[in-house]
Amino acid sequence: MAARLADKVTLITGAASGIGRETARLFAREGSTVFLGDIDRRRGEAAAAEIGASASYVELDVTKENSWSSAVDAVLERAGRLDVLVNSAGIWSDGDFISYSLAEWQRTMDINATGTFLGCRAAVAAMKEKSNSGSIVNIASIYGNIASDDAVAYAASKGAVRMLTKGVALYCAANSLAVRCNSVHPTYVDSEMLASFAHVVGGREAVVAGLSGVVPMRKLPVPLDIAEAVLFLASDAARLVTGAELPVDGGMLAGIFAPISAPPRQLGA
Ligand SMILES: NC(=O)c1ccc[n+]([C@@H]2O[C@H](COP(=O)([O-])OP(=O)(O)OC[C@H]3O[C@@H](n4cnc5c(N)ncnc54)[C@H](O)[C@@H]3O)[C@@H](O)[C@H]2O)c1
Incomplete structure (x- = not known):
């Protein structure tokens, strides 16, 4: 099968670990040049080295606008353009809405929601300038769709990512930019x-x-299950998919089983 991201240039945030790192590995196998953005330089460089010549680490704190400018400039300088951005950097944070400190609420929103917002803005500007096309994939969560009593800030931040994604998709479509923006919603x-x-x-x-x-x-799911969904949305196979949300959740967002189950029906009965 032909490489699904041949000749593409991708920047992935949170790529020193977990889903971001697995996505970088898969994208490299599918022919993309990959830039691994993360605040963790040691693990980011190690992840890039393990992938090989098509991968490199870029320093990036997603909460800082000037850090985004430097990272995207570095990508454009080294690869000439940006085709795909995957916003995977994020933190888990639990606590109910009374016990949260304001500082922890703000930290969660800064990394998960504001980081994704700044990334979308920086990427759309670069994509517009270089090719007027591209794909952004934001890693949300099932918590972007359903709430929890003990992860209020996390769910609020992922709900923000979900709606931001749709807003970016519509903005690009309304302004004749062939930049698509979609979100992926993993369960645990x-x-x-x-x-x-x-x-x-x-x-x-x-x-x-x-x-x-x-x-x-x-x-x-394991990280590769999420990376495969990201790959579909990043690739040209999803050329008309924008503003969509793709759960990778083993059916969690589909609903609940019947509370009282009837005995299984016989086929043909
Ligand atoms: N693991 C899960 O169960 C799960 C479920 C649903 C959604 N998600 C989401 O998937 C994404 C990736 O999660 P993961 O499991 O790979 O987590 P992870 O902890 O393995 O990796 C997160 C990465 O983000 C980086 N990071 C944190 N703050 C940063 C910042 N300010 N700037 C740049 N990088 C920063 C970390 O250094 C780390 O490398 C997150 O957005 C998370 O909320 C995870």
Whole structure:
């Protein structure tokens, strides 16, 4: 099969770890030049080195407008254009809406929501200047669609990403820019982010077993499952897809099972 991102230039945020890093690996295999943006230089450089010559690290703090300018300038200088931006940088944050400190609320909104907003603006400007076309994929979450009592700031930030995505898509369409913008909505992913709170509930296996139980397909995605969805939206196969949201959630956003199940029906009955 032909490489699905042949000759494309991609910038991925949060690419030192988890979903962003796996997306960088997959995109490189699909022919893209990849720039791995992250605040974590050590892990970002290591991830780029592991991918090889088509990958390089760029320093990026998504919360800072001047950091976005420098990172996008570096991409344009080294590769001549920007075709795809994947906004994957993000933090998990739990707490109910009374116990949250204002500082923690702001930090969550700054990284997850404002970081994505600044990224979309920087990318659209660069894409407009160089080719008048491109694709932006924002990593939201099922929490962008359904709320939780114990992750209020996280859900608010991902709800913002969901609606920002649609606004960017419509802006570009209304202004004759062939830049598409879509969001991907994972359920709990078996990744570093999940491992970070595993110790609280008795280790990784216990978390995976517990969380799988609330997923209709009874299985958690791994980072590659999310990267494959991002690849579709980034590629020309999705040339008329914009403002859309793609859950990768084993059916969680589809609804709930019947609270009282009838015995399975016989085929043909
Ligand atoms: N892991 C999950 O269960 C899950 C589920 C749904 C959605 N998501 C979303 O997917 C995205 C990626 O999550 P992940 O599991 O790969 O997390 P991760 O913790 O493995 O990776 C996040 C990366 O973002 C980087 N980062 C943090 N703040 C930054 C900043 N200010 N500027 C630049 N980089 C910064 C970190 O250094 C890290 O490399 C996040 O937006 C997350 O909210 C994750």
